Amino acid sequence: MTFHPRHLVNQRSQGICEICANPHPVTHHHHRQPTDIHPTPAGMLLLCAPCHTATHTNPTKSHTNGWLINDHTNPASVPVLRHNRTVLLTDDGTITDLPGPLNQTPDEDDYPIRQVTI
Numbered sequence: 001m002t003f004h005p006r007h008l009v010n011q012r013s014q015g016i017c018e019i020c021a022n023p024h025p026v027t028h029h030h031h032r033q034p035t036d037i038h039p040t041p042a043g044m045l046l047l048c049a050p051c052h053t054a055t056h057t058n059p060t061k062s063h064t065n066g067w068l069i070n071d072h073t074n075p076a077s078v079p080v081l082r083h084n085r086t087v088l089l090t091d092d093g094t095i096t097d098l099p100g101p102l103n104q105t106p107d108e109d110d111y112p113i114r115q116v117t118i
Ligand SMILES: [Zn+2]
Pocket: 017, 018, 019, 020, 021, 022, 047, 048, 049, 050, 051, 052, 113
């Protein structure tokens, strides 16, 4: 059975922002490679509006955390800081935890948004 990539991203995220875990309306299918018109599930993150804005206003941090990646790079090969874990996203819509030193507690400012005021 084949799913549209966005469907797989929706399943993977369970409707929760993949950066800050904010369950508030999450509407942005963020393209990790902004020029990638038809990204695979590994090339997308479901984000809340503040995180989506922050990924683009802090591109250096976003590249460090895998939220933005360079063209001609396989998104499935670039670790992503997702919630409190460093993971690899796969093209079948699953997540692989990376073991070892990459999974340290992130600094406070690793997350662009800690709380959102409604
Ligand atoms: Zn968020």
